[in-house]
Amino acid sequence: MSHKTQVNGTVNGQSTWHRYLFTGSVIMLCLWVLVPIYLLLVNTFSAPEAVSAFPKKAFPDINTESVEFFIKYSGVAQALWSSIKVATVTMILSISLGAPAGYALSRFDFTGKETFRVLVLMTRAFPLPLLALPLAVMYIKVGLDDSVLGLALVHTMLALPFAVLITYSLFSGIPIELEEAAWTLGCNRLQAFVKVIFPLVLPGIAASAIFAFVISWNEVFAAAVLTIEHRTLPAFLLQGLGNAPLHLKFAGGAVLVLPALLFIFLVRKYLFSMWGIANR
Numbered sequence: 001m002s003h004k005t006q007v008n009g010t011v012n013g014q015s016t017w018h019r020y021l022f023t024g025s026v027i028m029l030c031l032w033v034l035v036p037i038y039l040l041l042v043n044t045f046s047a048p049e050a051v052s053a054f055p056k057k058a059f060p061d062i063n064t065e066s067v068e069f070f071i072k073y074s075g076v077a078q079a080l081w082s083s084i085k086v087a088t089v090t091m092i093l094s095i096s097l098g099a100p101a102g103y104a105l106s107r108f109d110f111t112g113k114e115t116f117r118v119l120v121l122m123t124r125a126f127p128l129p130l131l132a133l134p135l136a137v138m139y140i141k142v143g144l145d146d147s148v149l150g151l152a153l154v155h156t157m158l159a160l161p162f163a164v165l166i167t168y169s170l171f172s173g174i175p176i177e178l179e180e181a182a183w184t185l186g187c188n189r190l191q192a193f194v195k196v197i198f199p200l201v202l203p204g205i206a207a208s209a210i211f212a213f214v215i216s217w218n219e220v221f222a223a224a225v226l227t228i229e230h231r232t233l234p235a236f237l238l239q240g241l242g243n244a245p246l247h248l249k250f251a252g253g254a255v256l257v258l259p260a261l262l263f264i265f266l267v268r269k270y271l272f273s274m275w276g277i278a279n280r
Contacts (some may be wrong), residue, residue: 037257037261040250040253040254040257041254043246043247043250044066044067044247044250044251044253044254045062045063045064045066045067046061046063046247047061047063047065048063048065048066048245048247050063051246051247051250052246066247066248066250066251067251067254067255069248069251070248070251070252070255071255073240075231075236075240076233076236076255079231079232079233079235079236079237080233080255080259082148082227082230082231082232082233083216083217083232083233083234085148086148086151086152086155086216086223086232087155087212087213087214087216087217088213089148089149089152090152090155090156090159090212090213090215090216091159091209091210091212091213091216093152093153093156094156094159094160094162094163094208094209094212095163095205095208095209095212097156097160097163098159098160098162098163098164098166098167098208098212099163099167099205099208101120101164101167101168102163102164102165102166102167102168102169102170102171103167103168103171103193105117105164105168105171106168106171106172107171107176117165117168120160120161120164120165121161121165123157123160123161124158124161128154128158128221128222129221132221132222132225132226135154135222135225135226136225136226139226145226145227146226146227146228146229146230147227147230148230150226151222151223151226151227151230151232152216154222154226155212155215155216155219155222156212158215158216158219159211159212159215159216162208162211162212162215163208163209163211163212166204166207166208166211167201167204167205167208170201170204170205170208171197171201174197174200174201178192178196178197178200179192179193179196179197181196182195182196210263210264213263214260214263214264217232217234217259217260218234218256218260219232219234220232220234220235220237220238223235224238224239233255233256234256237252237253237256240252
């Protein structure tokens with residue numbers, strides 16, 4: 001009896017320790033994500049002279065002077081519109097190319113399948129600055145320099161590995177027996193995919209599109225090198241706020257971050273649905 005009590009005590013102690021460790025890890029992760037956003041917002045909506053002040057108020061008096069100045073600054077609206085266009089085209093191209101590739105990887109066995117998966121990941125192994133000069137030269141020759149499509153193609157290259165691997169995981173989580181049942185009922189492969197598989201993986205594909213959108217929205221190096229008149233918002237910030245006062249830099253950061261956060265918040269249900277599909 002005493003031995004059994006000792007074992008139960010040890011198990012309960014380990015369970016309590018694991019629970020504390022899990023809770024502490026969650027708290028640290030939340031702080032890691034939320035504290036920078038909080039500091040960004042506090043400094044953005046503080047008076048210019050209060051940005052450098054220390055210690056800071058936990059809830060400062062709201063002052064929108066910096067944000068209003070930045071929004072009215074010449075070129076911001078055009079840069080914001082360019083970011084939206086490039087990110088939207090990137091999202092469409094990434095899903096149009098990545099989803100069929102993910103489906104093929106999950107449903108077909110072919111020579112070089114594993115090599116192809118490795119090569120998809122290898123596209124992220126080459127630093128973008130290394131490719132910037134050859135890309136710029138090639139784009140000038142073919143007429144894609146300083147264009148939405150040209151920049152979207154580069155961003156698609158960055159987002160495509162994630163789109164392929166995410167959709168591969170999604171399709172692998174759907175039993176092939178569902179498609180086979182549709183085949184026996186008279187559907188061909190395309191009809192079975194559209195009527196049976198696509199509705200099941202649609203939330204996950206939407207989540208993959210969200211990742212592609214955010215990757216394009218935040219990318220700055222290619223946008224700074226390959227565009228001049230059609231700079232995206234990150235490239236515009238890099239160029240225009242390099243020597244700007246600190247309060248304007250915080251305002252620019254908020255204008256860049258908040259639309260992406262709002263977009264993710266609005267489509268968060270698709271992200272949660274994707275996790276459910278991938279874990280089936």
